[in-house]
Amino acid sequence: MRFSEEFRDPALAEKLFTEIARTAEALARTRTRPITVMEVCGGHTHTIFRYGLKDRLPDTIEFAHGPGCPVCVLPMGRIDDAITLARRPEVMLTTFGDALRVPGAQGSLLQARAAGADIRMVYSPLDALELARKNPDREVVFFALGFETTAPSTALTVLRAAREGIKNFSLLCQHILIVPTLRALLEQPDFAVDGFIGPGHVAMVTGTRPYDFVATTYNRPFVVAGFEPLDILQSLLMVLRQLESGQAKVENQYARVVPPNGNPAALAAMRQVYETRADNAWRGLGNIASSGLQLRAAWSAFDAERRFPLTPHNVPDPASARCGAVLTGRIRPAECPAFGRECTPDAPLGALMVSSEGACAACYDYEGARQVA
Amino acid sequence: MCLGIPARITGIADAAAMLADVDVHGVRRQVDVLCVAPTDAPLEDLIGSWVLVHVGFAMSRISETEARATLALLAEMGELHEELSAMQSTGETGALHAVQ
Secondary structure: OOOHHHOOOHHHHHHHHHHHHHHHHHHHOOOOOOEEEEEEEHHHHHHHHHOOHHHHOOOOEEEEEEEEOHHHHOOHHHHHHHHHHHOOOOEEEEEOHHHHHOOEOOEOHHHHHHOOOOEEEOOOHHHHHHHHHHOOOOEEEEEEEEOOOOHHHHHHHHHHHHHHOOOOEEEEEEEEOHHHHHHHHHHOOOOOOOEEEEEHHHHHHHOOHHHHHHHHOOOOOEEEEOOOHHHHHHHHHHHHHHHHOOOOOEEEOOOOOOOOOOOHHHHHHHHHHEEEOOOOEEOOOEEOOOOEEEEOHHHHHHEHHHHOOOOOOOOOOOOOOOHHHHHOOOOOHHHOOOEOOOEOOOOOOOHHHOOOOOHHHHHHHHHHHHHHO | OOOOEEEEEEEEEEOOOOEEEEEEOOEEEEEEOHHHOOOOOOHHHHOOOEEEEEOOEEEEEEOHHHHHHHHHHHHHOOHHHHHHHHHHOOOOOOOOOOOO
């Protein structure tokens, strides 16, 4: 048993593998195609590849690696916007490290930095605010990205800046929401996913109720999961058992961190600061209505899009990379013609190859040699 | 960004500003604790407890067992070092560290 010793409780891992195999076999008798389970969160994608879970599961189970890695769905047009802002002489652009390597139509933020733009990696939006305090003669713009897990942090930072009367801090807001995105995926007529492993830390903020529609309207099991390999195996088994019994409901495998109602203070901060954008472009998925967040008018003094002239534009995804098909579970990363050839972690063509939470980078890092050979 | 990192609250830096001092695997920094603040007790009650920190904000109180298991997971995934370096080199123009 090749990987068992890596699990914190090898005996439990063995039990879960056995039970998953038994349930999958029972299910396979009633179906003609594999059971496809989508893990929504990039953290889960990383765990699945890191621990080689796929290799230990029956061939009748497929993982589809969903859209829950924020840098992976960053559209090229938004990277270009960030670069346009960063090139202004008065601007110091700040963002998370992963965002620096994502290619836009005019290159990456890292390349813009090499060409002289003042671009800083920050660990936290609080650190961007601190740069604004320390550099009153500079305009500090925070390129804010992430799902519901990090959106409250940015909202609380805006509220803090307002309380302190800080005038030289603003956001290029690229926060996005997972719920409308799941709905858009489920509305696609050929969306062949049978159940979901739900995002643990997004649900820590949102609670589990916003996902009820996945079960009630679309009849798919949805199990909110933790990030240990054992959590993922247990959640997968919970999905399979629902399928076996013909049920679809929302279950919470990660109750030790996820309360049913989420985090009320975080949700209140989000409501106070943000409203949804009518249209929001995703890399690989196109426009999804109301899936992005922008600052409410009351906070426009902190909105870089209102403070600096920007011409919003859409840039088509690179034609040779099939990021959209990977994100929707239609193909596996290695089935993309660019995978491991024009598109590698060192020279990513698509954003799924940038972050260790991106399906393609995780696949390349842990299975690369085998896949491209 | 998705995984967060467990930290132990060592003190309250500024109760009015909701800022606490934490120890993250030996690295000290301030985090915002508004999302985990007790509603019916002073903020000092948080001292000694473990929290899950996402991008400088404590988002959930967790048990010490959960904290230690998550730190071990992050180390195995190669993300512990990255997260700690990102914390330590934040705001600099020099070396690039990926942030999860």
